[in-house]
Each structure stands twice: as structure tokens, then as C-alpha cells.
Amino acid sequence: MxxxxxxxxxxxxxxxxxxxxxxxxxxxxxxxxxxxxxxxxxxxxxxxxxxxxxxxxxxxxxxxxxxxxxxxxxxxxxxxxFKLGIRFADWKARGEEYVHSFGTTGKDHWSAGFQHFWHRGRSRGLAGDYGDYCLELRAALEDRFAHLPENGLNYAFxxxxxxxxxxxxxxxxxxxxxxxxxxxxxxxxxxxxxxxxxxxxxxxxxxxxxxxxxxxxxxxxxxxxxxxxxxxxWSHWLLCDSAIAVQTASVGPAVPYTRSTAREAGWQWRIPLQHRVGNGIVYASRYIDDAQARETLLANLQGERLVEPRTIRFRxxxxxxxxxxxxxxxxxxxxxxxxxxxxxxxxxxxxxxxxxxxxxxxxxxxxxxxxxxxxxxxxxxxIRDFVILHYKVTDRDDTPFWRACREMQVPDSLAHRIALFADSGRVFREGFELFAENSWVQVMLGQGLVPRSHHPTADLMDDAELSRFLGQIRERVARTLAQLPAHETYVRGYCPAAPV
Known part of the structure; x- marks a missing residue:
């Protein structure tokens, strides 16, 4: 000491x-x-x-x-x-998407999280997509937003x-x-x-x-x-060591989520503001050089470039x-x-x-x-473990970068979380952790990790009770969602941008 x-x-x-x-x-x-x-x-x-x-x-x-x-x-x-979550594209596999939202999905029991009831419902053909039971996730996908009473919608910026x-x-x-x-x-x-x-x-x-x-x-x-x-x-776990950032003009309404798209040797971000869009690519220089990364970024931009791209090195x-x-x-x-x-x-x-x-x-x-x-x-x-999770749990093996991510040894703390969820669907939040149970569940399911079993509490409901329980949550989400205005409309009325 x-x-x-x-x-x-x-x-x-x-x-x-x-x-x-x-x-x-x-x-x-x-x-x-x-x-x-x-x-x-x-x-x-x-x-x-x-x-x-x-x-x-x-x-x-x-x-x-x-x-x-x-x-x-x-x-x-x-x-x-406003931001309601992150929309991940091509992380589990090419052509597949999921959202990690800021909301609480479904309704927990003190002995077991909602994912256990959802898991049993899926096995019985009674449940829809996991995201159907989360207001923030559905609002993000439908580009809707409003402040709700009693902080009923979790958001960031x-x-x-x-x-x-x-x-x-x-x-x-x-x-x-x-x-x-x-x-x-x-x-x-x-x-x-x-x-x-x-x-x-x-x-x-x-x-x-x-x-x-x-x-x-x-x-x-x-x-x-x-x-x-x-x-x-930590570069033996997090292989990316470079980024290129650039700003572009907006070409459409700002959506209430960040977009993260997996690329050949990293991923690309898209962050919509009122007056422009922030873009960038994060990549592993040992698998793709700067010129290739820049070319990938520029080929996947929307809107006119406002500044010259700049490269950032990090460890x-x-x-x-x-x-x-x-x-x-x-x-x-x-x-x-x-x-x-x-x-x-x-x-x-x-x-x-x-x-x-x-x-x-x-x-x-x-x-x-x-x-x-x-x-x-x-x-x-x-937080490190949560970020590594996105790379480790994936079906992608189409490039050397993604094969390295799948095959790497991860911290023991993360390996235990993955094994625990895969076996039983259980997640526990400890100490000063930022991400709560629902965040881990959304990303694990989104990345393709489906638990082999669920908590026995979920078996106490018969099919009719479980169907009613899931249906009520889904209907409540849909009912509230229908009342929310378009995100762009709400922003224009709530906080129109001041002159820069």
C-alpha cells in the first residue's frame, strides 16, 4: 500500500x-x-x-x-x-439487430427476474420478443418520446x-x-x-x-x-485501439437511440443531434489499417461531411x-x-x-x-466486463478479428456471469456495478445467449395465468407507446436548439 x-x-x-x-x-x-x-x-x-x-x-x-x-x-x-438506448446491428450475426434500452423489461418477482417468466412463456409459445415488454425499447424503435409522470420513461442524451x-x-x-x-x-x-x-x-x-x-x-x-x-x-481483452471521428449534416429526423454497427474489425457509431450527426469507427489496427478503416467509415456515412475525419489512438x-x-x-x-x-x-x-x-x-x-x-x-x-461481453458472445466468425474475439480468454468474473446465465438465466448485481440485471439480460439475449433453464417460480403459473401476465404487460407498453409523440416533434417543442 x-x-x-x-x-x-x-x-x-x-x-x-x-x-x-x-x-x-x-x-x-x-x-x-x-x-x-x-x-x-x-x-x-x-x-x-x-x-x-x-x-x-x-x-x-x-x-x-x-x-x-x-x-x-x-x-x-x-x-x-433524447436517447432511450443503443441499437446494435450485425453484432450477433450479419443482418441481425437488437436494442439495449434504458428501461425495465416486464415485471420481476422478488425471487426471479422477468426473463425467467419470459423464458417459460417462449418455451410454451406464449411470449413475444423480449423487447415487446419494455416501453423504452419499443419507443426507441418507433422513434417516439415524451416525459412521463413519475419518471416513467428512462432516458439520457x-x-x-x-x-x-x-x-x-x-x-x-x-x-x-x-x-x-x-x-x-x-x-x-x-x-x-x-x-x-x-x-x-x-x-x-x-x-x-x-x-x-x-x-x-x-x-x-x-x-x-x-x-x-x-x-x-486491457488490450488482450479489448482488441480495438483506434478510432476515426467525423461529423455529418442531418438527413432526416433525429432518432432517440445511438446506432452501433459491427464492422470487419470493430464497429461504427452514429449519434443524432439536433444540428448534425456524430459518426465514427472504432477498430483494431492489428486487423485493419487506418486507410481501410477510413474507407469503411466514409462508405457508410449519411449526409454531407462537415469536417475532416480525425484519427484517435487509445490503449x-x-x-x-x-x-x-x-x-x-x-x-x-x-x-x-x-x-x-x-x-x-x-x-x-x-x-x-x-x-x-x-x-x-x-x-x-x-x-x-x-x-x-x-x-x-x-x-x-x-463496465469492462460488460463491454467485453459484446465481443465474446457472438456467432460471427467471418473475419480474423471476430474469430479472435470468440476464442479469447475473458476475465474470470465475466466467464462466471456468462456460464451462470447460460445455465439458469440468473444475473446478480454487485457492489458498485453500473449495469443492472436487465442490461445484462438484454445484451446476452441480443448476442444470442439463451439460457437453458429458468427459475422454478415461473412454473407456478399455469399457461392461462402466464399468458394473462405477459399479455397485460405487453398491452400496457403498447397503450402508453401509442400516446407518445414523435421524438423529433417533441424535441422541437421542448428544447429547440440555440444558435451556435
Missing amino acids: QETPPNTAVRRVVIAGGGTAGWMAAAGISRTLGPMLDIVLVESDEIPTVGVGEATIPTLVTFHRALGLDEREFMAATQAT HMDAGLYARYLRRFSESHGVRRIEGRIAEVQADRASGNIEALVLASGERIEGDLFIDCTGFRGLLIEQALGVGYED PGQRERTWHGNCVALGLASGFLEPLESTSIHLIQRGIIRLLQLFPAAGIRQTDVDEYNRQSREEIES
């Missing part, structure tokens, strides 16, 4: 780097603890941000409510649309990441955050304690602090280059410690998982909330540091 040297009370917080991670941190900390802190964010206009995290998950709705943000204002400012950082900057500055323009030339650390003392800018200005937050992206300027914290590489994995000494790494500096399930912004958000829960106002204590790192590791490893 790495011991953290004694430290003084934390009053000066320095955020290194802007972008989504930096300004989310500034917003969260200033809104919660602003009156007791001096918060400075240092960023340089010369250094571009990655900025492809444009699809989110429902936890961001909660984060915004905690900040007190106005949803209409946020959506208008970021050209946002598609948004412009650059505009989001700009929006949060205005919010943070209104809560006392000071932005300093400049490129970080040196990170000064105390030789005795190892703690960071100050950032020195290229201009010569020296920014001192008690707690430093590293939002410098893949460079890890503080956590890695200055403090030497290593990186745990999937996590920092050995995300909090070290008086430095906390957020965003890409802390680790990276490809955006297959739109978890990048969620991990930033969770890092901020975790820091606020363990905030070292009276000085940094090793127990807090250890707890932060334990929770961070547990959470990202569970």
Missing part, C-alpha cells in the same frame, strides 16, 4: 485541463463545496480535446438534477436530443461535447471557478512528500494548490508523467491508482474504455461524486485514498 504523506487542509483545488472532464469537475465541486474552496481550472486553447463523448446514459440526468441545471436550457445549448464543456464553463464560473488560460510547462512536486505543489505555465505563472485534479487526457500529465503512476493494459485499460498523493485523475487520464456503451461521461461523473463523498477538507487521509481507488477499480472493471 502506498502511504500518503500528511497534508494540510484542502482549500485550493487546481483542475488541470478543460474539456468535458475538467468542466464537469469544476461544475460539480463548485456547486457542492464552492463557498469553502478556491477553485482554479487551467486549460490551453492550443490543446484540442478528444470530444467524441457525445452519447450518454441516464445517470447524467441525475447529475444535472444535483447541479440544479435546467434541462431545457442545457439541451438547447448543446443541440441535444445525445449532445455536442464541445458545447457541453462551454455550457458547464459558464455554469462553473457563475459559481466562482476561475479559468486560467495557458499551457502547463512543468509540474512541481515536493521531493520529501511526493505531493504536487504547483503547476508552472509556459508564461512562467505558477499555480499553487492543495488538491490537483488531472484532466489532461491520455497524456496523464500529472498522474503519470509527474507522479509516475502506471497503467494496467484500453485503467490507471493503477486514480488517486495518488494529492492528485486525482479523471476522464481519459484515469483510464479508457471504448465508447460502446457510452460510459465515458458516466465514469467522469462517478469520479467527481466519489471525490465529493470522500473530500479531504481536513487533509488527505490514506483511508480515503484507498477507498476511492477501491471503488473506482470495482466500477470500471464491471
Whole structure:
């Protein structure tokens, strides 16, 4: 265990780097603890941000409510649309699709999830598709959306990441955050304690602090280059190491879901905003070169290209410690998982909330540091397993990439989940896991993994009772769905985009 040297009370917080991670941190900390802190964010206009995290998950709705943000204002400012899930094409097999939605499917019993009742219903010829019993999934497929009473429809957003950082900057500055323009030339650390003392800018200005937050992206300027914290590489499980991103003009109404289409050696995303569409391809460079990946992406675009495609290199994995000494790494500096399930912004958000829960106002204590790192590791490893699942459980064997994915050894934690579900249809959520039971079920079924049996509770219903139970759920979904307006119509009325 790495011991953290004694430290003084934390009053000066320095955020290194802007972008989504930096300004989310500034917003969260200033809104919660602003009156007791001096918060400075240092960023340089010369250094571009990655900025492809444009699809989110429902936890961001909660984060915004905690900040007190106005949803209409946020959506208008970021050209946002609503998102009800992800539509996966060609992942199980070419020509097949499924949706991982944000909803709850059917109705659980305390002893067994809905999938057990559905499984028995299918075996008796009484049940339709699993997705027929989920409002969010059906609404996504029919391009419908509306806010419902008592949060009756779970949703997230598609948004412009650059505009989001700009929006949060205005919010943070209104809560006392000071932005300093400049490129970080040196990170000064105390030789005795190892703690960071100050950032020195290229201009010569020296920014001192008690707690430093590293939002410098893949460079890890503080956590890695200055403090030497290593990186745990997961590329033996997640084979993709490159991405190409490009924006296109909209050619039709924005749909309320992200599209993920499996390709020869990776996958392609499509994220519809109000004013444009975000596109990109994630790929494994050992199986396809940059030119081939670019050609694949450009051949499958809709609408006029608005910018030149840009290539991004990454290494999937996590920092050995995300909090070290008086430095906390957020965003890409802390680790990276490809955006297959739109978890990048969620991990930033969770890092901020975790820091606020363990905030070292009276000085940094090793127990807090250890707890932060334990929770961070547990959470990202569970998301890692969920992402690997999409590659491992597939019928595809038509390219070397997909054969490698099918044949690879996966983490023991994931191997156990797959075996448990295949045998009995059981899924259990543990600890700080993000994805609940229904998410695992939707993806496992969608990828072609059907359990061999179901829980005996489902056998307590006779055919008539089971048919009635399933039918009532399906009818309730259909009845609510019929009342929802078109997604595009609702967005135009609710949050028309502000001028960029």
C-alpha cells in the first residue's frame, strides 16, 4: 500500500485541463463545496480535446438534477436530443439487430427476474420478443418520446461535447471557478512528500494548490508523467485501439437511440443531434489499417461531411491508482474504455461524486485514498466486463478479428456471469456495478445467449395465468407507446436548439 504523506487542509483545488472532464469537475465541486474552496481550472486553447463523448446514459440526468441545471436550457445549448438506448446491428450475426434500452423489461418477482417468466412463456409459445415488454425499447424503435409522470420513461442524451464543456464553463464560473488560460510547462512536486505543489505555465505563472485534479487526457500529465503512476493494459481483452471521428449534416429526423454497427474489425457509431450527426469507427489496427478503416467509415456515412475525419489512438485499460498523493485523475487520464456503451461521461461523473463523498477538507487521509481507488477499480472493471461481453458472445466468425474475439480468454468474473446465465438465466448485481440485471439480460439475449433453464417460480403459473401476465404487460407498453409523440416533434417543442 502506498502511504500518503500528511497534508494540510484542502482549500485550493487546481483542475488541470478543460474539456468535458475538467468542466464537469469544476461544475460539480463548485456547486457542492464552492463557498469553502478556491477553485482554479487551467486549460490551453492550443490543446484540442478528444470530444467524441457525445452519447450518454441516464445517470447524467441525475447529475444535472444535483447541479440544479435546467434541462431545457442545457439541451438547447448543446443541440441535444433524447436517447432511450443503443441499437446494435450485425453484432450477433450479419443482418441481425437488437436494442439495449434504458428501461425495465416486464415485471420481476422478488425471487426471479422477468426473463425467467419470459423464458417459460417462449418455451410454451406464449411470449413475444423480449423487447415487446419494455416501453423504452419499443419507443426507441418507433422513434417516439415524451416525459412521463413519475419518471416513467428512462432516458439520457445525445449532445455536442464541445458545447457541453462551454455550457458547464459558464455554469462553473457563475459559481466562482476561475479559468486560467495557458499551457502547463512543468509540474512541481515536493521531493520529501511526493505531493504536487504547483503547476508552472509556459508564461512562467505558477499555480499553487492543495488538491490537483488531472484532466489532461491520455497524456496523464500529472498522474503519470509527474507522479509516475502506471497503467494496467486491457488490450488482450479489448482488441480495438483506434478510432476515426467525423461529423455529418442531418438527413432526416433525429432518432432517440445511438446506432452501433459491427464492422470487419470493430464497429461504427452514429449519434443524432439536433444540428448534425456524430459518426465514427472504432477498430483494431492489428486487423485493419487506418486507410481501410477510413474507407469503411466514409462508405457508410449519411449526409454531407462537415469536417475532416480525425484519427484517435487509445490503449484500453485503467490507471493503477486514480488517486495518488494529492492528485486525482479523471476522464481519459484515469483510464479508457471504448465508447460502446457510452460510459465515458458516466465514469467522469462517478469520479467527481466519489471525490465529493470522500473530500479531504481536513487533509488527505490514506483511508480515503484507498477507498476511492477501491471503488473506482470495482466500477470500471464491471463496465469492462460488460463491454467485453459484446465481443465474446457472438456467432460471427467471418473475419480474423471476430474469430479472435470468440476464442479469447475473458476475465474470470465475466466467464462466471456468462456460464451462470447460460445455465439458469440468473444475473446478480454487485457492489458498485453500473449495469443492472436487465442490461445484462438484454445484451446476452441480443448476442444470442439463451439460457437453458429458468427459475422454478415461473412454473407456478399455469399457461392461462402466464399468458394473462405477459399479455397485460405487453398491452400496457403498447397503450402508453401509442400516446407518445414523435421524438423529433417533441424535441422541437421542448428544447429547440440555440444558435451556435
